[in-house]
Amino acid sequence: MKTTASYLRLIGIMVLAFFLMEFIVASGDDWAIIKYPVIWAVLGLVFLFAIAVEVISETLNSILFRGMNEEAQERYLAAEAHKKENNWFKKTYEKLLAKKPIEKEEDIVLDHNYDGIRELDNVLPPWWVYMFYATIIFAVVYLVRYHVFDGIDQEEEYEIAVAEARAQIEEYKKTAKDLIDVNTVELLTGEQDIAAGKTVFEANCVACHKVDGGGGIGPNLVDDYWILGGGIKNVFNTISEGGRAGKGMVAWKTDLKPSEMAQVASYVLSLHGTTPADPKDPEGDLWVDPNAPVEEVEVEQIDSTKIQVKIEDQPVTGDVVEE
Numbered sequence: 001m002k003t004t005a006s007y008l009r010l011i012g013i014m015v016l017a018f019f020l021m022e023f024i025v026a027s028g029d030d031w032a033i034i035k036y037p038v039i040w041a042v043l044g045l046v047f048l049f050a051i052a053v054e055v056i057s058e059t060l061n062s063i064l065f066r067g068m069n070e071e072a073q074e075r076y077l078a079a080e081a082h083k084k085e086n087n088w089f090k091k092t093y094e095k096l097l098a099k100k101p102i103e104k105e106e107d108i109v110l111d112h113n114y115d116g117i118r119e120l121d122n123v124l125p126p127w128w129v130y131m132f133y134a135t136i137i138f139a140v141v142y143l144v145r146y147h148v149f150d151g152i153d154q155e156e157e158y159e160i161a162v163a164e165a166r167a168q169i170e171e172y173k174k175t176a177k178d179l180i181d182v183n184t185v186e187l188l189t190g191e192q193d194i195a196a197g198k199t200v201f202e203a204n205c206v207a208c209h210k211v212d213g214g215g216g217i218g219p220n221l222v223d224d225y226w227i228l229g230g231g232i233k234n235v236f237n238t239i240s241e242g243g244r245a246g247k248g249m250v251a252w253k254t255d256l257k258p259s260e261m262a263q264v265a266s267y268v269l270s271l272h273g274t275t276p277a278d279p280k281d282p283e284g285d286l287w288v289d290p291n292a293p294v295e296e297v298e299v300e301q302i303d304s305t306k307i308q309v310k311i312e313d314q315p316v317t318g319d320v321v322e323e
């Protein structure tokens, strides 16, 4: 484990082993390594094994090297050095930098000299030059595509994205009926919804609230008085979460979908003001909708300086009002 290459090999093997495990072990949507922690142990073994292989091969190398005669050792070292010099990565790296080695700087030094400070005429680093060429090619392609052949511009791209998003929202709304909760529920007035609410009510609620909502075991639902609060939000909440503990009104959210609860809540509220056959007495408090529009009351402006005060049991002296 002396060279960078051996560390790189080690990392490579571990990455490979990891993905192999993920690929082989069926783990559904989860990472296999999270679902089956034993994989950690397997990877640990692979790790130790890889280290062992590295160490052994290095040791073997060095034993063999020592076993060679001097001439063979020299040849071996020369071959190794040659390999190193011809390393593709190293060569490419050096090429891209195009650095002059320090020994050769004399070749490129310019002939001015400011108090001993001199200047080297280095070439532009090829990596930079190549990038510059790439930008030129990009510019040409861009020009042709967007200015000659009139590709879509930002505005059109925006319009397309918005249109797509709109379509998605429409699609989403079709399936999102059941996303309503107590905060977003609204009173439904459509005939279909009320009819659906009626069906739900007759299937689940009439045993306690009677068909006409007049009340039996449960309270009267058509009057102005509510134990748990009136208005669509409270009624929806009562149906969803149930009444007070032990009173008999269970939470319906496990049996009914949110859309159904909204429908039945709306149906219940649509019964308001009807006259049931045998109504139960009102229970709870009078409910006033806090959102109901307030009626405008005309207020007469009175000028306090013009008020005439009459005091009955004392004679009035003089005029009270005088302008």
Ligand code: HEC
Binding pocket: 200, 201, 204, 205, 206, 207, 208, 209, 217, 218, 219, 220, 221, 225, 226, 227, 228, 229, 230, 235, 238, 239, 242, 243, 244, 245, 247, 248, 249, 250, 252, 264, 265, 268, 283, 284
């Ligand atoms: C087992 C009998 C029973 C059934 C079934 C039942 N309820 Fe109730 N309901 C009650 C009782 C009891 C109360 C009073 C709860 C309380 O006092 O906390 C109540 C209260 C309510 C209230 C609140 C009334 C108020 O004054 O605040 C609403 C709204 C309501 N029920 C709607 C329904 C709907 C809709 C269904 C059908 C999905 C239903 N209930 C099914 C027994 C029942």
